[in-house]
Amino acid sequence: MGEQVTFAIAAIGAVSFGIGVVFFKDAFRAAVSLIGTLLSVALLFIVLMAPFLAALQVIVYAGAIVVLFLFVIAYLGVRNEVPGRDRLDAMQAVGWIALLGIAAFGVIAVLDSTIGPGVPAPTNTDVGSPAAIGHAFLSDHIIAFEGTSLILLVAAVGAVILAKRAVQLEGGR
Amino acid sequence: MTVPMSAYLVLSIVLLGLGMLGVMRRRNPLLLLLSIELMLNAGNILLIGFSRQWDDPAGQIFALVVMVVAAAEVVIGLGLVVAVFRSRMNLDVDEMSSMKG
Amino acid sequence: MQTTLAWFVLVLPLLGGITLIAWPGEPPRAVTRLIGIGSILIAFALAVTIFVSLLMNAPDDRTFTSGLYEWISIGGTSLDLSILVDPLSVMMLLIITGVGLLIHLFSAEYMQNDRDYRRFFAEMNLFVFSMLLLVLAGNFFFLIVGWGFVGLASYLLIGFWYERPAAVAAAKKAFVMNVIGDAGLVLGALLILRQLGTLDFQQAFANADQLGANSGTALAVCLLLFVGAAAKSAQIPLHTWLPDAMEGPTPVSALIHAATMVTAGVYLIVRCHALFQMSELAGQIIAVIGAATLLMAATVALQQVDIKRVLAWSTVSQIGYMIMAAGLGAYSAAMFHLLMHAFFKACLFLAAGIIIHALHDEQSLNKMGGLKKYLRVAYFGMAMGCLAIAGFPGFDAFFSKDDILATALAAGPVGVACWIIGVVGAFITALYMFRLLFRAFFGPEPSGGYAHAPHPSKWWMAVPVIILGVLSLVGGWIQVPFGWTGISDWLAPVLADVQHPLEPSNAQVWLTIGFSTAAVLGGIALAWWLFAADPERRIRLAAVARGPREVMREAYLFDEAYDDVFIEPGRELGTVLLDDVEPRGPQGLITGTAAVIRDTARVVSASETGFVRSYAFAMIAGLAVAGVILAIVVAGVA
Numbered sequence: 031m032g033e034q035v036t037f038a039i040a041a042i043g044a045v046s047f048g049i050g051v052v053f054f055k056d057a058f059r060a061a062v063s064l065i066g067t068l069l070s071v072a073l074l075f076i077v078l079m080a081p082f083l084a085a086l087q088v089i090v091y092a093g094a095i096v097v098l099f100l101f102v103i104a105y106l107g108v109r110n111e112v113p114g115r116d117r118l119d120a121m122q123a124v125g126w127i128a129l130l131g132i133a134a135f136g137v138i139a140v141l142d143s144t145i146g147p148g149v150p151a152p153t154n155t156d157v158g159s160p161a162a163i164g165h166a167f168l169s170d171h172i173i174a175f176e177g178t179s180l181i182l183l184v185a186a187v188g189a190v191i192l193a194k195r196a197v198q199l200e201g202g203r
Numbered sequence: 204m205t206v207p208m209s210a211y212l213v214l215s216i217v218l219l220g221l222g223m224l225g226v227m228r229r230r231n232p233l234l235l236l237l238s239i240e241l242m243l244n245a246g247n248i249l250l251i252g253f254s255r256q257w258d259d260p261a262g263q264i265f266a267l268v269v270m271v272v273a274a275a276e277v278v279i280g281l282g283l284v285v286a287v288f289r290s291r292m293n294l295d296v297d298e299m300s301s302m303k304g
Numbered sequence: 305m306q307t308t309l310a311w312f313v314l315v316l317p318l319l320g321g322i323t324l325i326a327w328p329g330e331p332p333r334a335v336t337r338l339i340g341i342g343s344i345l346i347a348f349a350l351a352v353t354i355f356v357s358l359l360m361n362a363p364d365d366r367t368f369t370s371g372l373y374e375w376i377s378i379g380g381t382s383l384d385l386s387i388l389v390d391p392l393s394v395m396m397l398l399i400i401t402g403v404g405l406l407i408h409l410f411s412a413e414y415m416q417n418d419r420d421y422r423r424f425f426a427e428m429n430l431f432v433f434s435m436l437l438l439v440l441a442g443n444f445f446f447l448i449v450g451w452g453f454v455g456l457a458s459y460l461l462i463g464f465w466y467e468r469p470a471a472v473a474a475a476k477k478a479f480v481m482n483v484i485g486d487a488g489l490v491l492g493a494l495l496i497l498r499q500l501g502t503l504d505f506q507q508a509f510a511n512a513d514q515l516g517a518n519s520g521t522a523l524a525v526c527l528l529l530f531v532g533a534a535a536k537s538a539q540i541p542l543h544t545w546l547p548d549a550m551e552g553p554t555p556v557s558a559l560i561h562a563a564t565m566v567t568a569g570v571y572l573i574v575r576c577h578a579l580f581q582m583s584e585l586a587g588q589i590i591a592v593i594g595a596a597t598l599l600m601a602a603t604v605a606l607q608q609v610d611i612k613r614v615l616a617w618s619t620v621s622q623i624g625y626m627i628m629a630a631g632l633g634a635y636s637a638a639m640f641h642l643l644m645h646a647f648f649k650a651c652l653f654l655a656a657g658i659i660i661h662a663l664h665d666e667q668s669l670n671k672m673g674g675l676k677k678y679l680r681v682a683y684f685g686m687a688m689g690c691l692a693i694a695g696f697p698g699f700d701a702f703f704s705k706d707d708i709l710a711t712a713l714a715a716g717p718v719g720v721a722c723w724i725i726g727v728v729g730a731f732i733t734a735l736y737m738f739r740l741l742f743r744a745f746f747g748p749e750p751s752g753g754y755a756h757a758p759h760p761s762k763w764w765m766a767v768p769v770i771i772l773g774v775l776s777l778v779g780g781w782i783q784v785p786f787g788w789t790g791i792s793d794w795l796a797p798v799l800a801d802v803q804h805p806l807e808p809s810n811a812q813v814w815l816t817i818g819f820s821t822a823a824v825l826g827g828i829a830l831a832w833w834l835f836a837a838d839p840e841r842r843i844r845l846a847a848v849a850r851g852p853r854e855v856m857r858e859a860y861l862f863d864e865a866y867d868d869v870f871i872e873p874g875r876e877l878g879t880v881l882l883d884d885v886e887p888r889g890p891q892g893l894i895t896g897t898a899a900v901i902r903d904t905a906r907v908v909s910a911s912e913t914g915f916v917r918s919y920a921f922a923m924i925a926g927l928a929v930a931g932v933i934l935a936i937v938v939a940g941v942a
Contacts, residue, residue, distance in 0.1 A: 052225035131928025134935035166260040178271040185275035192282035
């Protein structure tokens with residue numbers, strides 16, 4: 031019972047903060063709203079017995095990434111979107127149809143007997159522990175592990191080059 | 204596990220739809236990136252959920268990789284935003300169209 | 305031993321030419337002379353050695369072949385890089401290296417003031433090599449290689465002064481005409497390969513009767529080979545390039561367009577006489593063409609004013625004699641005349657070269673006269689050459705031309721017709737050659753005199769002229785009617801397989817001597833009367849027969865006819881192709897393809913909006929479509 035209540039709170043939180051992300055005009059508020067969503071999702075991870083991921087969600091996502099967003103927003107100053115006709119208006123109708131199409135996935139999910147209501151939960155609680163993830167990461171998924179390190183390295187180098195280019199454009203060295 | 208997997212799925216789809224809506228509606232590249240984060244989280248919920256459902260740590264690994272990719276994407280994306288802003292003083296993805304065919 | 309020496313004879317001029325070309329920078333003129341002339345000198349010495357060593361051998365032991373390596377071997381036919389050393393090729397070797405040596409010596413002085421001294425000698429050496437390859441080749445393949453190289457060297461040397469548009473045009477003309485001949489020669493050789501299965505001279509000639517006597521195949525082979533011969537030897541209808549080739553330096557005219565290259569056609573026919581014997585009709589056609597050429601060219605030479613053009617047309621005419629003789633089967637007479645012609649025509653050209661040099665590149669007879677007292681050596685050479693070419697008794701052509709004519713008289717009705725033309729030609733030859741001599745050396749000086757007193761030549765130029773002048777007198781004594789037969793004896797091993805040797809009777813020989821001597825003396829007398837006795841008479845008679853003379857001056861309008869028949873239609877065809885066919889055909893295809901691709905790309909590139917969110921939208925739409933399809937499938941399964 032406690033699990034369902036926690037799920038409900040987390041789900042409602044995630045969705046309402048998500049609406050905030052999408053509809054706040056102010057970028058700063060949208061970013062703060064994203065923190066709410068991320069924390070709600072972390073709560074869901076705990077419900078799903080993935081404490082390690084929940085911790086990373088809080089530290090990496092809510093902590094590092096969103097803080098980076100806030101830095102950039104603060105650096106660029108708060109600026110609203112340039113008013114003017116949205117060129118995507120013509121596509122909006124098609125966009126809603128697309129959303130309907132995606133909703134079809136939800137229909138499938140509810141209809142699917144293997145994941146629908148009444149499917150018993152497995153008893154093993156160990157898959158989300160740091161030990162299990164560490165073991166999986168360094169044995170079966172070593173390539174994914176190395177790949178992520180490479181991606182991070184490339185991203186770091188890319189960020190440095192972009193920043194340097196930007197400084198040069200401003201006349202610096 | 205008393206909450207059925209389908210509930211997570213529906214929640215994930217709602218979050219994904221919200222993200223898509225944001226991507227389509229917002230023209231500020233910063234908010235575009237925020238919406239993308241929202242969609243990535245929708246994906247992560249599913250990955251963790253199914254990992255739990257099928258008792259398989261692979262889902263957790265995938266979620267971790269998604270987080271790393273998200274971090275990298277944000278770093279590069281924000282770098283681009285800053286660079287573009289410095290040269291153009293305007294933040295509208297619709298105007299970033301020099302690659303138009 | 306002889307073949308080894310022959311290889312050296314062949315290679316030395318090539319080495320000399322390559323050395324000159326590869327010399328870094330412009331070598332000193334003395335070095336150029338040393339290499340250019342030295343290589344030919346050694347080659348000549350070796351050729352003489354070969355000649356002497358062949359003389360030592362018994363007549364039937366004077367033929368050698370030597371293959372350096374097998375170049376191609378296909379289906380039982382092999383092409384060797386091989387040479388054939390026999391009396392015929394050794395005779396040509398002596399002519400090429402001997403006359404070539406004298407002309408090289410002459411050039412050393414003549415070209416002294418030209419800035420391209422090195423290039424001149426390099427190209428001359430290339431020519432000598434090519435010509436030696438042509439005559440030494442042991443099969444049709446390398447004959448054709450030499451044939452082509454000779455054409456190339458001729459092209460290079462005619463266009464030696466490449467700043468002159470006329471020289472470049474003449475070089476191109478010569479090259480094109482020669483290529484027509486090359487094509488005929490190649491086709492002939494391929495037909496021989498097809499019919500006889502070999503390109504080797506000795507094998508082909510030994511099996512010549514497989515062509516079938518007087519068969520169509522034999523006729524085709526002979527006529528195709530003759531196309532090559534006619535182009536090289538400037539016979540009707542491919543003769544028009546030779547007079548224009550006089551745009552080259554005078555030593556080039558002497559060596560290539562008088563003494564050696566243009567006689568290659570005669571050599572070819574004599575070399576392939578075993579094939580030409582197979583078709584009587586082909587021989588008659590060739591004889592008639594030779595006779596027509598000799599008469600036509602002689603009349604044209606009468607009306608030329610340019611001293612070198614007179615000599616050029618006389619060359620065409622004299623080669624006409626040789627071709628006529630070769631066509632009739634008088635092979636040794638043809639080669640005899642070829643040798644004599646090399647002497648006196650080189651002598652004439654070099655003497656003309658001295659005049660041109662002395663008068664600072666003046667070639668018009670109208671601006672000459674009274675040169676006798678200025679240019680003694682040129683006068684000597686020109687007089688000896690004129691006497692020799694006219695066939696004055698005791699001089700070269702007296703023996704060789706009479707040999708041709710007497711043999712022709714023994715060759716049936718066609719031979720008799722050729723004999724008549726030949727005698728008339730001898731008369732005209734004497735007339736136009738002495739016209740040249742009298743107008744240049746006798747008579748008054750041109751009005752106003754010479755701007756610079758004509759300067760006599762130095763010994764570099766004088767010695768070759770004197771040597772050739774002496775040879776013009778004594779050369780013919782190698783073969784004397786009723787006396788001895790040096791040339792026939794020498795060539796006997798080569799011509800041993802001639803089936804019906806032409807042996808003129810004593811009466812025919814005396815008849816020929818009588819008529820031709822009368823013709824020569826008559827021609828000289830007429831020339832004296834017209835041009836020397838009273839210089840004003842020529843001017844008084846200027847109105848006589850103006851129309852025919854105009855036609856002769858324009859060389860019977862062959863060039864104009866070729867312009868109308870080949871060049872203008874070709875140009876018009878080209879214009880039509882360029883203006884009408886090409887833009888719509890090939891170019892249309894290309895631009896059409898490009899346009900289709902461009903239009904397609906324009907349509908496709910519309911999807912590259914540069915509108916970032918539309919890309920995201922496209923991805924989402926794709927996801928949505930996948931979802932709908934999945935839903936339908938799942939619903940269907942359920």
